[in-house]
Amino acid sequence: MERLSAANTQFSLNLFKKISGGNTSKNVFYSPISISSALAMVSLGAKGNTAVQMFKDQIHSSFNKLMSELKKPGVQYVLSLANRLYGENTLMTQKTYYKAELEEVDFKKKSEAARVNINKWVEKNTQEKIKNLLPQGSVHDATKLVLVNAIYFKGNWEKKFPKEATRDGQFKLNKTQTKPVKMMHQESKFPLAFIPEMDSQVLELPYVGKNLSMLIILPNEIQDETTGLQKASEIFCLCLL
Incomplete structure (x- = not known):
């Protein structure tokens, strides 16, 4: 597979x-x-x-x-x-x-x-x-x-986010724009990796049982006029070839 x-x-x-x-x-x-x-x-x-x-x-x-x-x-x-x-x-x-x-x-x-x-x-x-x-x-x-x-x-995350820890934050849309959103918070240990080719961090949030996980890709910097994800996805495509 x-x-x-x-x-x-x-x-x-x-x-x-x-x-x-x-x-x-x-x-x-x-x-x-x-x-x-x-x-x-x-x-x-x-x-x-x-x-x-x-x-x-x-x-x-x-x-x-x-x-x-x-x-x-x-x-x-x-x-x-x-x-x-x-x-x-x-x-x-x-x-x-x-x-x-x-x-x-x-x-x-x-x-x-x-x-x-x-x-x-x-x-x-x-x-x-x-x-x-x-x-x-x-x-x-x-x-x-x-x-x-x-x-x-x-599915439920193996480590749930406390509802009371949710607070307002600014989410970056691009280099110049932000949007107020509700952000979840918790302190715990999660698998975290850094991919130099993409200049991005990858965080894994396992679901209960660890058969499935959510992966979050976060560019360290926005290097283009969009969200920064476009360049990261293009490099990711090249890595798969």
Whole structure:
């Protein structure tokens, strides 16, 4: 799974650039593993040159192993990664990977009912956090296939931040701008590393059980006109090559 991990990290950084669209003033929140697993499902139906472009060695078996590892018994977090295809019964599917299922629906005559059904499935698999994913008009009588990927995560940090220690602080947006925000505080020991090539610090915040962690990358200085993260991410991409 090492190759999958490296490839997914590279993909997540490239995707970040596309999603942000160069706008560094807004927050971006997304799940690379969720999106890449959905695209990997699409690649199962690709043939010829398209398949050559989308397939990598053992990518599907690697995803299957990863999903099993994330959902192994005894973990102390909730992580739901669900995939489902909605389409005609003539479509071929691979249920072996990604825990995916194909549901046959009548897009031609009952597109609105199909849309409502899909939204209910997403809501159920995200603990009711994501509602009305597909707005009215997004599914119609010409729709042949809908690939839905839903992810939900809930975990507790191994070392919680005391609520009473939260206080106001100034968060740097760029070289000249700051924004007042609520900042959490605690004194404890955490894994901390310094990456000279990125001129950044990396802090690890493990979740209970230490199976998963949150990584925070903090540039030591803002060396460009944005947040400083753009240069750090570019160097990080080069380190992966």
